[in-house]
Amino acid sequence: MKEIKHFINGAFVGSASGKLFDNVSPANGQVIGRVHEAGRAEVDAAVKAARAALKGPWGKMTVAERAEILHRVADGITARFDEFLEVECLDTGKPKSLASHIDIPRGAANFKVFADLLKNVANETFEMATPDGAGALNYGVRRPKGVIGVISPWNLPLLLMTWKVGPALACGNCVVVKPSEETPLTATLLGEVMQAAGVPAGVYNVVHGFGGDSAGAFLTEHPDVDAYTFTGETGTGETIMRAAAKGVRQVSLELGGKNAGIVFADCDMDKAIEGTLRSAFANCGQVCLGTERVYVERPIFDAFVARLKAGAEALKIGEPNDPEANFGPLISHKHREKVLSYYQQAVDDGATVVTGGGVPEMPAHLAGGAWVQPTIWTGLADDSAVVTEEIFGPCCHIRPFDSEEEAIELANSLPYGLASAIWTENASRAHRVAGQIEAGIVWVNSWFLRDLRTAFGGSKQSGIGREGGVHSLEFYTELKNICVKL
Numbered sequence: 001m002k003e004i005k006h007f008i009n010g011a012f013v014g015s016a017s018g019k020l021f022d023n024v025s026p027a028n029g030q031v032i033g034r035v036h037e038a039g040r041a042e043v044d045a046a047v048k049a050a051r052a053a054l055k056g057p058w059g060k061m062t063v064a065e066r067a068e069i070l071h072r073v074a075d076g077i078t079a080r081f082d083e084f085l086e087v088e089c090l091d092t093g094k095p096k097s098l099a100s101h102i103d104i105p106r107g108a109a110n111f112k113v114f115a116d117l118l119k120n121v122a123n124e125t126f127e128m129a130t131p132d133g134a135g136a137l138n139y140g141v142r143r144p145k146g147v148i149g150v151i152s153p154w155n156l157p158l159l160l161m162t163w164k165v166g167p168a169l170a171c172g173n174c175v176v177v178k179p180s181e182e183t184p185l186t187a188t189l190l191g192e193v194m195q196a197a198g199v200p201a202g203v204y205n206v207v208h209g210f211g212g213d214s215a216g217a218f219l220t221e222h223p224d225v226d227a228y229t230f231t232g233e234t235g236t237g238e239t240i241m242r243a244a245a246k247g248v249r250q251v252s253l254e255l256g257g258k259n260a261g262i263v264f265a266d267c268d269m270d271k272a273i274e275g276t277l278r279s280a281f282a283n284c285g286q287v288c289l290g291t292e293r294v295y296v297e298r299p300i301f302d303a304f305v306a307r308l309k310a311g312a313e314a315l316k317i318g319e320p321n322d323p324e325a326n327f328g329p330l331i332s333h334k335h336r337e338k339v340l341s342y343y344q345q346a347v348d349d350g351a352t353v354v355t356g357g358g359v360p361e362m363p364a365h366l367a368g369g370a371w372v373q374p375t376i377w378t379g380l381a382d383d384s385a386v387v388t389e390e391i392f393g394p395c396c397h398i399r400p401f402d403s404e405e406e407a408i409e410l411a412n413s414l415p416y417g418l419a420s421a422i423w424t425e426n427a428s429r430a431h432r433v434a435g436q437i438e439a440g441i442v443w444v445n446s447w448f449l450r451d452l453r454t455a456f457g458g459s460k461q462s463g464i465g466r467e468g469g470v471h472s473l474e475f476y477t478e479l480k481n482i483c484v485k486l
């Protein structure tokens, strides 16, 4: 059985405690590996290695030197594309057709984009008048924040982890990564790529384990970490924020959502159906930006529901290697229990189940997987938990609306504010509505169209801070003002 070890100070090491946990395939329920669980000793070793690398070669490199190495990391991922694809799909069960287009290429791009960006950042300067007439010159310099704790989720493991590690390293920081316990493989494989690319030991460290009372908590409680960047559930974000408060460490939090799609009667129906299908069901609904609430203008409500149902029913459920498959399993049986509890709740609350609502029949060799049906409901009250709470599964509730104001009010009615998608061919309306949606990201006639230079993050309980492009610099660097009296 394959053992998955930590990557600390440039070497793969096991846990001193000898504690291991199972890595289980979501597609068939079989154990695919045994993962070392970090104790305080391993987390401490990783933080110490990061601190030493910061004071050592990495901290002393020029931006251009670091950028060259990070380009080699990106090329290293691309050169081992098939291996990354294999293990990402082993961990998550997602179709290779999806991960080969999104997860792995984005993993590589996250290093290139931020390496290039750092080479072109301008710093602010202010000339200042002084009473003696000689003046003063203020100029800003950016310095790495230090040792960054990176805590990432399981839904897009390589993409979301490198989305943080790419800019962190480009800015000259060193990182200790705690990947999700569900998906340890790509973060570990990246250690090999880092070694081969010439990233100095200690710059990139990975510790495996769980959240509370395990590697996650040990990392967030460690006093020598300067800042934490986290993607995951809102409740976990609160816990991490509390831990980071000790020592006044900064946090960047990308949290949960209950995103609304708003479909106007003047939309291009083909586009709206295609985009809503993806936003509700891609990655088996396990995308933070996904749509779980769809509001459709009444004149096209019935037609929209019928077409979305047909689209959901045409999804091809299957294992990662099935070239036809575009719909995989949920991440675990535990998560399936949660999703199925909402499927039951919807029925109890009087929903009309338009399609799905249960567990699909799978061939014998996949029967142990965490499969679930894509599901659509109508007819629920606005305060049903199914409509107000993040399910993080392949499901959505569709509700009619009669006016623009009503649609905006419904979209803004929850404490989350991550993303929204608006479907209309009327550009004025698109601008007007997009400006009023309380969310960090609004798409018009699209979904998950990503330019890595743009600000990414959530408002309200969906997060704190923005990452992406130059916005990442705000978190990953300290901006220092130097004032020179002339």
Ligand SMILES: NC(=O)c1ccc[n+]([C@@H]2O[C@H](COP(=O)([O-])OP(=O)(O)OC[C@H]3O[C@@H](n4cnc5c(N)ncnc54)[C@H](O)[C@@H]3O)[C@@H](O)[C@H]2O)c1
Pocket: 151, 152, 153, 154, 155, 160, 178, 179, 180, 181, 209, 210, 211, 212, 213, 215, 216, 217, 220, 231, 232, 233, 234, 236, 237, 239, 240, 253, 254, 255, 256, 257, 287, 288, 289, 390, 392, 418, 458, 462, 463
């Ligand atoms: N806003 C975004 O950009 C974004 C992106 C992807 C996922 N998400 C959210 O992530 C959630 C799904 O991911 P998940 O189930 O892995 O989230 P999660 O919060 O359960 O876990 C995320 C990570 O935090 C760790 N963790 C858990 N408890 C911890 C603790 N007490 N201290 C330190 N670390 C701890 C986990 O081990 C894991 O590595 C959903 O809520 C989804 O909306 C948000």
Ligand SMILES: O=C/C=C/C=C(\O)C(=O)O
Pocket: 155, 156, 160, 163, 286, 287, 288, 289, 450, 456
């Ligand atoms: O599940 C959440 C998806 C987040 C996507 C990104 O962070 C990104 O595209 O950079």
